[in-house]
Amino acid sequence: MMRASGDVIAARMEIMAAGLADPSKIDLTEISLMGSEKVAALSASAIAAGRTLNQMGQTLTQTALNEAAIASRAATAMAGAKSPAALATAQFNYAMGWWGRAAGQALSLNTQMLKVQADALAPIHKAAVANARRLKK
Structure with a gap:
């Protein structure tokens, strides 16, 4: 991606330089893509990261609920212990x-x-590589 980004930047700098040297040669389509493609890639990145973060939130919520149930059972076992040794055993097992x-x-x-990082980077990587290929012509 780093190489592709460098290739895209170099190609687009040439396009902008040519447009500055001779305004009749400016490639307005490519100039407009510079912003719109970034917005599209960053939007896709945010959606992908948000989806994975949502899954993480659901997992963490379920994990917390499971742990609360386990702690409740451990507290019940400790409260019902018949001896100090049984209490210590229940506490040790929970810990x-x-x-x-x-x-x-x-x-x-x-x-x-x-995974969040990979999911977030994938759309940006895809756009950079596609642009490098397209601009290499």
Whole structure:
């Protein structure tokens, strides 16, 4: 994408320079595409990122609801413990389970954040590469 962007910038600078040197040669179609294509690519990027962030929000909500249910069951187990040892065991089991779930959720969240980045970049990458190909003629 970086190379494609550089190629597009170079080609469009030549188009603008030619238009400044001789206004009758200015490519108004290409000049107008400079803005409209960016708006289209950024809009598609925002929609893609928003869609993935929405999915993340739903996942986080469901995770919080699940954790609340697990905590409730653990509290019930602790409250109903028949001895201090049983209480400590119930508390330990909840704590260890929580650490495992938290680690898994952190990895999942990191993966989802990488997906947001990839989804957001895809429309911009597609536009840059398509423009580089088109302007290479």
